[in-house]
Amino acid sequence: MTDVVIVGAGLAGLACARELVRQGVECVVLDAADAVGGRVRTDRVDGFQIDRGFQVYLTAYPEAQRVLDHDALDLRPFEPGALVWRRGAFERVGDPLRRPLQAVPTLLADVGSPADKLRVLRLRQSVTRGGVDALWRRPEMTTERALRDRYGFSERMVDRFFRPFLGGVFLDRSLAESSRSFEFYFRMFSTGAAAVPAAGMQAIPEQLAAGLPAGTVRLDTPVAAVREGAVETEGGEALACRAVVVATDASAAAALVPGLSEPGWKGTLQLAWAAPAPPRDEAVLMLDGEGAGPVNNVQVMSAVAPTYAPGGQALVTASILGEAPAARAAPDAAARAQLRGWFGDEVDAWRLLAVTAVPHALPRLRSLAPPERPARVSDGLYVTGDWRRNGSINGALVAGRHAAEAVAQDVGAGRNG
Structure with a gap:
């Protein structure tokens, strides 16, 4: 018997375990893979x-700043901005506020009008004003509509810069993503750096796992079924527990928990x-x-x-x-x-x-209203992951912590009772 069994050693599962351990709740994390990280490998x-x-x-991810040691990750940053291939040459779209020498080439770049470049500054001011949480309460529309109607960018700027830039962020050039997600990401790019750990992106989940007690994470352990009070592995082992947290991706979660709505x-x-x-x-x-x-x-x-x-x-x-x-x-x-x-x-x-x-x-999360779905799906059974909040490293970490807080409250109540 353990207090909590977490299925999935991705970022959400590891963040959930980290918070449970911090609150004195015993847990074990099971994962079918040979290493932690889930989709971050x-x-x-x-x-x-x-x-x-x-x-x-x-x-600039706020939750990641809470739980990760940036110095230990030895982060290596990208230069702000981008080079955009147009008509046989690269044109620089930089960040004049952080790289003043890039102001002239950015202004001259044929990806938008001079007025569009000023609109970028106004967009930056808009998304950095107030707290981060306020961005998730703004009226929601598609990113394309927000760029055109809310911020006034020209078709040329949308197609030549935002479509490829945000295509790399959202893995989709259609700009159909929620405007809330776009505005959150643009704030992150504007107030911090895009970077990679010197040892690769997998260093992030490895750092989270290293902070857990020895033996907490069990790899190469696929799960066959979950139910209230127990988890069954494909190897035939049954683990009794007070609560189960399914912290896999959406498809695996839907296979384990009937009735879940699975996004594309x-x-x-x-x-x-x-x-x-x-x-x-x-x-x-x-x-x-x-x-x-x-x-x-x-x-x-x-x-x-x-x-x-x-x-x-x-x-x-x-x-x-x-x-x-x-x-x-x-x-x-x-x-x-x-x-x-x-x-x-x-x-x-x-x-x-x-x-x-x-x-x-x-x-594929077209709408982020509400910003996060509840972790508790039934007594003793919880589901978490970035797909329950927003598709990002920060979203996974926040969702994992929120699931742990719900579990700790329920498990603590059960103990007291």
Whole structure:
């Protein structure tokens, strides 16, 4: 008998365990995988670190600041802004407030009018005013409508900058995501940095797991069924408990807990190459501003964090969103054909390291009203995850903590009774 069994050692499950331990509630975390992290994983191939899907950590995440040790993660930041590929050249869209020397190139960039550039500053002022929680109470609409109607951006600015930039964030260029999510993300980008840990994104869940008592997390332990008061593993073990928290992704949760409403998924295809030299030696996001595809964004990860590649080599990664037919058939060839126009024939010398399909990269949450679904689904049974709040690292951590608070209150009441 243990107080709580948590199914899933992703960020939400680990955050839930962390809070339960802090409150003196015994728990065990079960996961079918061979490592913690859930959808946040880092593969190591020939001395390169390759994060599954293009993932970054935003240093302004408020919940993550509460629970993570940034110094220990040794975060390596991207440059603010982006380079947008347009008509045979890159145009810089920077952050003049943090990089004053980028003001002129940003103003001249052909991704929007000068008035659009001023609207970006007004957008920044709007989303950074007041507390973060107030953003989740603003009137909700699609991101595209908010950009056009609420903030007044031109069609040119929406299509050439926001569509590829937010496409990389939401894994969807349609801009159908909730405006609340967009405004939250834009605040995070405006007040902090996009970064990666020196040891890869998996260092984040590993840090959370390292703070738990020894033996709390049990890997390679798939769960077959959950019910009030017990969890059954596929190996035939039955664990009795006072409460069960299902902290898996939405699809796995729906399979374990009948009646759950499962959202759809947004996927991505990630390509990684070893290059003799970086095509552009900047820690900056490079975007397709023409919509020609199939690649939406490219980044030289070894320029962001040299630890991502062995000495004398560069790690280049690219993200393909959705279901581009050419990319499905031959993603490496389709991506190189596009990037040859960006970087020239040097792409032919790149060695393919990995093509990683991540069909369940982000939950498809068109509406965030209310901002979070209740964790308690029945007596002794709870469900948590970013898909219960918003699809982000911060959303997973907050949802996990909230589930732990609900569990601790109920388990404590049961003990007292």
